[in-house]
Amino acid sequence: MAKGRKNGLYEGVSEELSALMRTGWADTERRGLEAGEQAPYAARRRAALSALFPGERLVVPSGNLKYRSNDDAYPFRPYSGYVHLTGDQARDGALVLEPRAGGGHDAYCYQLPRDSRDDDEFWTGYTAELWTGRRRSLAESGAVLGLPCRDVRTAAEDLAAGSGVPTRIVRGIDPALEAAVNTDEERDGELEDALSGLRLVKDAWEIGELRKAVDSTVRGFTDCVAELSRAVASSERWIEGTFFRRARLEGNSVGYGSICAAGEHATIMHWTDNDGPVRPGDLLLLDAGVETRTLYTADVTRTLPIGGTFTPVQRRVYDAVYEAQEAGMAAVKPGAPYRAFHEAAQRSLTARLVAWGFIEGPVDRAYALGLQRRFTMAGTGHMLGLDVHDCARARTEEYVDGVLAPGMVLTVEPGLYFQADDLTVPEEWRGIGVRIEDDLLVTDDGHENLSAGLPRSADEVEAWMARVAG
Ligand code: GLY
Ligand code: MN
Ligand code: MN
Numbered sequence: 001m002a003k004g005r006k007n008g009l010y011e012g013v014s015e016e017l018s019a020l021m022r023t024g025w026a027d028t029e030r031r032g033l034e035a036g037e038q039a040p041y042a043a044r045r046r047a048a049l050s051a052l053f054p055g056e057r058l059v060v061p062s063g064n065l066k067y068r069s070n071d072d073a074y075p076f077r078p079y080s081g082y083v084h085l086t087g088d089q090a091r092d093g094a095l096v097l098e099p100r101a102g103g104g105h106d107a108y109c110y111q112l113p114r115d116s117r118d119d120d121e122f123w124t125g126y127t128a129e130l131w132t133g134r135r136r137s138l139a140e141s142g143a144v145l146g147l148p149c150r151d152v153r154t155a156a157e158d159l160a161a162g163s164g165v166p167t168r169i170v171r172g173i174d175p176a177l178e179a180a181v182n183t184d185e186e187r188d189g190e191l192e193d194a195l196s197g198l199r200l201v202k203d204a205w206e207i208g209e210l211r212k213a214v215d216s217t218v219r220g221f222t223d224c225v226a227e228l229s230r231a232v233a234s235s236e237r238w239i240e241g242t243f244f245r246r247a248r249l250e251g252n253s254v255g256y257g258s259i260c261a262a263g264e265h266a267t268i269m270h271w272t273d274n275d276g277p278v279r280p281g282d283l284l285l286l287d288a289g290v291e292t293r294t295l296y297t298a299d300v301t302r303t304l305p306i307g308g309t310f311t312p313v314q315r316r317v318y319d320a321v322y323e324a325q326e327a328g329m330a331a332v333k334p335g336a337p338y339r340a341f342h343e344a345a346q347r348s349l350t351a352r353l354v355a356w357g358f359i360e361g362p363v364d365r366a367y368a369l370g371l372q373r374r375f376t377m378a379g380t381g382h383m384l385g386l387d388v389h390d391c392a393r394a395r396t397e398e399y400v401d402g403v404l405a406p407g408m409v410l411t412v413e414p415g416l417y418f419q420a421d422d423l424t425v426p427e428e429w430r431g432i433g434v435r436i437e438d439d440l441l442v443t444d445d446g447h448e449n450l451s452a453g454l455p456r457s458a459d460e461v462e463a464w465m466a467r468v469a470g
Pocket of ligand 3: 299381382411413437
């Protein structure tokens, strides 16, 4: 009898049971599958990568399960660079671009095949299909991805055997594959940077997915407004759960930890504990984004008066942020320096802070010294896509020192944050935090605000909340 697992309730598997389990299964191979709609886009993305690294083998893994305890794994999220180049989300996969003698590359994908039913692992292994769900066969993956697929269980051996070919791998994703290839850390880093840079301009398919992410997010925000009175009776967690339900229903999940920050929590940039009270009279800063089932995320913030109406001080802060966002968004157009939207928004906020007497003028001096940052904290936005802070590894000269181009998608998200213990502002300003964040697509002649479905001005927000509250 084969031995059972430690502390399992069965002592083992008898030979008779083992034999019984191996037989009597239907052929469930799916034949005649067609390539997914993303396949031709992924092929073009691979061609762009191929052109950057002639004569080199490139290995882009998807990643492995990470265990939380014993056999309980964290939800798996594939490496975004792999998703971009394949459209695939499988764990334990890897894309390989193999250099061709005459130039260019042949692409193939390593995948974990379906479990064989010739041994016990297919029903005793807790990450086996019978426990976690059916995978695609290699032939099925080949058809769906439009890529030849090979068994990943021989990948380390194959790649080690071919070590004469100059190779780069994206590090930090799959330790076993990384150990199998003899690569240089700096050159591997260049591959990762290049993959990040290739994602700066979104193709038509990606823009469609980002629209879906934003549209679901708009519905999620509306859900949260509709549930505000229940959040008041509960906590910020009610808001988090409400948004999460929409994200799981329409998408894959949330694209990042939702920030459901009521009262003075709104001044904490990455408040994700979400365990505080929700009180009428305070503001709720809600920063959340639905990630589509194809793994593209929105990133939207609205700051809402929980009781439905801004107090005069809250409105002053809100209007200043609104005005800064208008100034920032006006600077989003093709050919503009990337930094222009940030500078426009930050200058606007600096002018307000000087006028209010919270920082010393004149405005040019305060801005040059960055004095506004005591109250604005963060940069005014970032690229958006498969990752919430997308393209973070792209070369600086093509990202923050570059210019905007049609197809780029970025957030514009100025804010003002007056900490609860900040003695440099009047008491009634302390604990107020306001951010307004929208997702903008750079178009041929300017931009489109993808999240325009949510109200932005203070009056529009109040009217919307009254309407949704019914
Ligand atoms: N939600 C993270 C950010 O706005 O950048
Ligand atoms: Mn955000
Ligand atoms: Mn953001």
